[in-house]
Amino acid sequence: MNRIIKPESLHLQAYNIIKKGILEGNYQPSERMIEAKMADQLGISRGPVREAFRMLSQDGLLTYNDGFVRVYQPAVQDVVEIFQCRESLETLAISLAITNISHEEMEQLSNNLTETAIASDHNSGIELGKLDQQFHDIIINASKNKQLIELLEVIRTKIHYMRNSMVNGEFYPSFVEEHERIYRLLLERNGAEAVKIMKVHIKKGLDGVLQHINS
Amino acid sequence: MNRIIKPESLHLQAYNIIKKGILEGNYQPSERMIEAKMADQLGISRGPVREAFRMLSQDGLLTYNDGFVRVYQPAVQDVVEIFQCRESLETLAISLAITNISHEEMEQLSNNLTETAIASDHNSGIELGKLDQQFHDIIINASKNKQLIELLEVIRTKIHYMRNSMVNGEFYPSFVEEHERIYRLLLERNGAEAVKIMKVHIKKGLDGVLQHINS
DNA sequence: ATTATATCATATGTCGACAAATTTTTAGTG
DNA sequence: CACTAAAAATTTGTCGACATATGATATAAT
Numbered sequence: 001m002n003r004i005i006k007p008e009s010l011h012l013q014a015y016n017i018i019k020k021g022i023l024e025g026n027y028q029p030s031e032r033m034i035e036a037k038m039a040d041q042l043g044i045s046r047g048p049v050r051e052a053f054r055m056l057s058q059d060g061l062l063t064y065n066d067g068f069v070r071v072y073q074p075a076v077q078d079v080v081e082i083f084q085c086r087e088s089l090e091t092l093a094i095s096l097a098i099t100n101i102s103h104e105e106m107e108q109l110s111n112n113l114t115e116t117a118i119a120s121d122h123n124s125g126i127e128l129g130k131l132d133q134q135f136h137d138i139i140i141n142a143s144k145n146k147q148l149i150e151l152l153e154v155i156r157t158k159i160h161y162m163r164n165s166m167v168n169g170e171f172y173p174s175f176v177e178e179h180e181r182i183y184r185l186l187l188e189r190n191g192a193e194a195v196k197i198m199k200v201h202i203k204k205g206l207d208g209v210l211q212h213i214n215s
Numbered sequence: 216m217n218r219i220i221k222p223e224s225l226h227l228q229a230y231n232i233i234k235k236g237i238l239e240g241n242y243q244p245s246e247r248m249i250e251a252k253m254a255d256q257l258g259i260s261r262g263p264v265r266e267a268f269r270m271l272s273q274d275g276l277l278t279y280n281d282g283f284v285r286v287y288q289p290a291v292q293d294v295v296e297i298f299q300c301r302e303s304l305e306t307l308a309i310s311l312a313i314t315n316i317s318h319e320e321m322e323q324l325s326n327n328l329t330e331t332a333i334a335s336d337h338n339s340g341i342e343l344g345k346l347d348q349q350f351h352d353i354i355i356n357a358s359k360n361k362q363l364i365e366l367l368e369v370i371r372t373k374i375h376y377m378r379n380s381m382v383n384g385e386f387y388p389s390f391v392e393e394h395e396r397i398y399r400l401l402l403e404r405n406g407a408e409a410v411k412i413m414k415v416h417i418k419k420g421l422d423g424v425l426q427h428i429n430s
Numbered sequence: 431a432t433t434a435t436a437t438c439a440t441a442t443g444t445c446g447a448c449a450a451a452t453t454t455t456t457a458g459t460g
Numbered sequence: 461c462a463c464t465a466a467a468a469a470t471t472t473g474t475c476g477a478c479a480t481a482t483g484a485t486a487t488a489a490t
Contacts (some may be wrong), residue, residue, distance in 0.1 A: 224442090224443065224444090225444070226443085226444095259444080259445090260444060260445045260446070261445085261446090262443085262444060262445065263443080263444070263445095280451085282451085282454095331444075353436095
């Protein structure tokens with residue numbers, strides 16, 4: 001029996017489209033976003049766009065200053081702070097994943113690693129970026145903690161956005177190796193060590209971003 | 216020179232009022248919330264209320280199921296998950312507070328402790344609840360990490376809401392003592408130990424809530 | 431040329447109205 | 461009395477219109 005398909009309401013579609021657009025770097029940080037123009041582009045009225053804007057501002061992706069809507073522009077301090085939060089939450093994620101990860105998810109990680117190796121050989125920065133994100137996503141979801149997944153969604157979004165808008169998809173070389181180590185530690189169910197490597201891994205990620213900003 | 220006062224826009228006022236209402240337990244978990252009724256009560260039109268609803272649903276305080284809006288009803292699993300996240304983030308908060316807390320904030324903590332001792336003698340559960348929250352808030356703000364403060368705002372809100380809707384302001388006896396220990400460790404700048412006590416403190420908090428649910 | 435003022439354009443805030451979907455009530459029939 | 465069907469009421473989704481505030485532009489005066 002086929003279920004009835006209900007189209008998503010316009011404000012949700014708008015939310016997802018605009019969010020994706022911001023993440024993909026289609027808008028400049030601090031660029032103004034205009035309700036009416038967005039509504040025209042999407043072919044809908046201002047109402048649903050407004051709702052989407054309000055949701056995005058709760059996510060921290062849009063800011064309301066003096067009444068203008070602007071795309072979030074992370075300050076350097078923000079980057080540091082976000083990575084501190086990320087470290088805290090992703091170490092929780094991996095310590096939970098140690099016990100909760102499924103066979104299927106372990107396979108996904110394995111596939112991710114082979115693809116990462118290939119992309120690394122080809123020096124494809126954009127591809128590496130996607131695969132890095134996917135690797136972390138798999139682990140986060142493997143934690144099976146919904147509240148954590150939701151919280152990290154906000155962080156992930158900002159990190160992803162920063163990568164596309166500030167750092168142009170560059171990675172330090174050892175990150176592939178670190179992913180492989182984390183994968184092996186998950187296999188061995190070595191939680192303490194996995195947490196340790198993840199901490200280092202994320203700290204290096206921050207260093208990479210900061211270095212890129214100061215140049 | 217007096218500054219010009221701009222009234223907050225209606226959707227923001229609505230957001231704050233409704234959020235406060237939910238936190239104070241004026242609505243039952245899973246109770247339906249109706250845009251038009253809320254708008255009538257607040258004396259405004261549905262538009263701004265809708266926007267407030269969308270923001271609250273991003274906070275996780277309202278849920279949209281099949282199109283109706285309901286007040287968040289935490290499952291037991293949610294409680295566990297939220298406390299796991301809280302532990303992770305509040306330990307980060309206190310480790311940052313160790314270096315960043317100001318003299319003024321230390322005084323606020325000190326005052327909080329004397330008030331807590333009094334409320335504890337009087338066995339005033341509601342008062343203790345407020346003071347407990349205040350104690351943690353001071354430390355969270357003392358971390359000076361804006362992103363962390365924002366993330367914990369979501370968690371705090373849910374915890375506060377759970378306390379009012381599920382547990383009726385009961386506390387285990389040793390929590391006062393633990394606050395005092397944490398305060399002393401902050402004075403001594405003993406980060407490692409402070410983190411340890413905070414972890415235990417929050418774990419006990421979860422146990423208290425779970426025990427209350429299973430009875 | 432520069433400053434001040436007035437005019438116009440643009441963008442957000444707010445509202446009311448209508449459409450569509452869902453629930454509740456009512457009425458009718460076996 | 462129970463069950464079905466129809467009608468009414470309720471509620472969310474969406475839109476367009478108007479008001480207000482802010483910014484930009486053009487015009488005039490010194």
